[in-house]
Amino acid sequence: MTGTLAAIGAGLAVIGAGLGIGRIGGSAMDAIARQPEAGGKIQTAMIIAAALIEGAALFAIVVAMMGNN
Amino acid sequence: MRVRYLAVACALIFGYSLLIPGTQLYGQDNHQQESSQEHPEELSESHEAAHSEAALEEEFNATEYILEHISDSHDWHILTKKDGSHVAVPLPVILFSKHSGLHAFSSKKLAHGHTHLGFALGQGTIQVENKDGELVDKSLKGKIIEVDEHGELVEAGLPLDFSITKNVFMMMLSVIILLLVFLSLARSYKKMGISEPKGLAGFIEPVIVFIEEDVAIPNIGEDKYARFMPYLLTVFFFILLNNLMGLIPFFPFGANVTGNIAVTMVLAVITFLITQFSSNKGHWQHVFNTPGVPVWLAPIMIPVELIGLITKPFALMIRLFANITAGHIIVLSLISMIFIFKSFFVAVPSLFMVLFMDFIELLVAFLQAYIFTLLSALFIGMAMPEHHHD
Numbered sequence: 001m002t003g004t005l006a007a008i009g010a011g012l013a014v015i016g017a018g019l020g021i022g023r024i025g026g027s028a029m030d031a032i033a034r035q036p037e038a039g040g041k042i043q044t045a046m047i048i049a050a051a052l053i054e055g056a057a058l059f060a061i062v063v064a065m066m067g068n069n
Numbered sequence: 070m071r072v073r074y075l076a077v078a079c080a081l082i083f084g085y086s087l088l089i090p091g092t093q094l095y096g097q098d099n100h101q102q103e104s105s106q107e108h109p110e111e112l113s114e115s116h117e118a119a120h121s122e123a124a125l126e127e128e129f130n131a132t133e134y135i136l137e138h139i140s141d142s143h144d145w146h147i148l149t150k151k152d153g154s155h156v157a158v159p160l161p162v163i164l165f166s167k168h169s170g171l172h173a174f175s176s177k178k179l180a181h182g183h184t185h186l187g188f189a190l191g192q193g194t195i196q197v198e199n200k201d202g203e204l205v206d207k208s209l210k211g212k213i214i215e216v217d218e219h220g221e222l223v224e225a226g227l228p229l230d231f232s233i234t235k236n237v238f239m240m241m242l243s244v245i246i247l248l249l250v251f252l253s254l255a256r257s258y259k260k261m262g263i264s265e266p267k268g269l270a271g272f273i274e275p276v277i278v279f280i281e282e283d284v285a286i287p288n289i290g291e292d293k294y295a296r297f298m299p300y301l302l303t304v305f306f307f308i309l310l311n312n313l314m315g316l317i318p319f320f321p322f323g324a325n326v327t328g329n330i331a332v333t334m335v336l337a338v339i340t341f342l343i344t345q346f347s348s349n350k351g352h353w354q355h356v357f358n359t360p361g362v363p364v365w366l367a368p369i370m371i372p373v374e375l376i377g378l379i380t381k382p383f384a385l386m387i388r389l390f391a392n393i394t395a396g397h398i399i400v401l402s403l404i405s406m407i408f409i410f411k412s413f414f415v416a417v418p419s420l421f422m423v424l425f426m427d428f429i430e431l432l433v434a435f436l437q438a439y440i441f442t443l444l445s446a447l448f449i450g451m452a453m454p455e456h457h458h459d
Contacts, residue, residue, distance in 0.1 A: 044283070048447065051440050055384035058391050 013060030312434030
C-alpha cells in the first residue's frame with residue numbers, strides 16, 4: 001500500500017511542476033512574440049527558471065521514492 | 070535522407086527486440102499446441118500439462134526486465150536463446166578482499182550462480198546492523214560476495230569491487246571516442262590555423278562557440294570565463310556522448326551511464342568543488358553576512374545559505390539522473406507492453422510510440438547536457454560576483 005501512496009506523492013509533485021513550467025513557457029512565448037529580437041535571452045532565462053522548478057519537483061519525487069521503502 | 074532515417078529507426082527497433090528475453094514463450098506455446106493436435110485423446114492431459122508448465126515457465130516480468138536494463142552489471146547481457154541460455158559478453162572482475170587479497174578474473178566464471186575462488190554474485194538479502202544497532206535488510210543483488218567452503222559469508226564482509234562493469238566499460242569507450250575526436254581536431258587546428266571549419270570541425274566548432282558565447286560569457290563574465298571553458302566543454306561533451314550512446318541498443322552501447330546516480334554525483338561534486346574554490350569574497354559575504362539583512366536574522370540566514378550551497382549541486386545530480394533514467398524506463402515499458410499483451414494490435418502502436426519516445430530522448434539528451442553545463446556556469450558565475458560600486 002505504501003507504494004501507491006508514494007506514487008500519489010510523486011504525481012502531486014509533478015502536477016505542481018507542470019503548472020509552473022507551463023506558466024514559464026507561456027510567458028516566455030508572450031515575451032518572445034512581443035520582442036522577437038530578445039528571443040535568445042528570454043529562452044536562456046526560461047530554461048534556467050524551468051530547471052529550478054524542476055529541481056523542486058525532483059526533490060519531491062526523491063522524497064516520495066524514499067518513502068516507498 | 071529519409072531512407073537513412075527509416076533505416077536508423079528500423080535498426081533501433083530491431084536492436085530493442087533482440088534484447089527481449091521473451092521469445093522462448095512463443096516457441097513453447099506453438100510446440101504444445103502441435104502436440105495436443107497430434108494426440109486428441111490426451112487433450113485434457115496435455116492441456117493440464119501446458120497449464121502447469123506455463124505456471125512453471127517464468128512469466129514475463131516487466132519490472133524485473135526494466136530494472137535489469139537500467140542498472141549496472143558485471144557482464145553484458147545481449148540476448149536469451151530459446152532454450153533459456155544467455156548470450157553475454159564477459160567483462161573483467163577485479164576484487165580486493167580483506168580476507169584473500171587481490172583477484173582478477175572474467176565474469177564468465179560467475180555466470181549461472183557459479184562460485185569462483187570463493188566469490189559469487191549475491192542474491193537475496195542479508196541482515197546487517199545499522200548505526201543504531203538495529204538489524205536491517207541489505208540487498209546483495211548485483212554485488213559480489215565472498216563465501217567460505219561451507220557457503221557462509223566470510224567475516225571480512227563484502228570485497229571491494231573495482232570491476233570493469235558495463236557502465237565503466239561504456240565510460241571508457243566514451244572517453245576514448247572523445248579523446249580521438251578532440252585530439253585529432255586539435256591537431257588539425259594547429260596545422261591549419263583558424264580557418265573555415267571542414268569535416269568534423271564543421272560539426273563540433275559551432276557547438277564549442279555556442280558553449281562559449283551563449284553559456285560561459287553571459288553567466289561567468291567576459292574577463293573570467295576562459296579559465297572554466299575546459300571544464301564546461303568536457304562536461305558538456307561527456308554527458309552528451311553518454312546520453313546518446315545510452316540510446317543505442319546494440320552491444321558496446323546502451324548502458325545507462327548518465328542515468329547512474331554515482332556518475333551524476335561525481336559530476337555534480339566536481340562542479341561544487343570548482344564553484345567553491347573559484348569563489349571570491351563577495352560569495353562568502355553573501356553566505357555569512359547577506360547584504361541588506363538585519364544581523365538578528367543571521368541564525369536563520371546562515372544555515373539556510375549553507376544548505377543552499379549543497380542543494381544546488383544536489384539538484385544538478387538528481388536532475389540528470391532522473392531525466393535519463395525516466396527516459397530509459399519509458400522506452401523499455403513501451404516495449405514490455407508487447408510482451409505483456411502478446412498481440413499484434415499492441416505491438417505496432419507500441420513500436421511507433423517507442424520511435425516517438427526515442428526522438429524525444431534525442432532532444433532530452435542534448436537538453437540535459439546543455440542544462441548541466443548552463444547551470445554549472447551559472448553557479449560558478451554566481452560564486453564570484455562583480456564588485457559593484459554601491
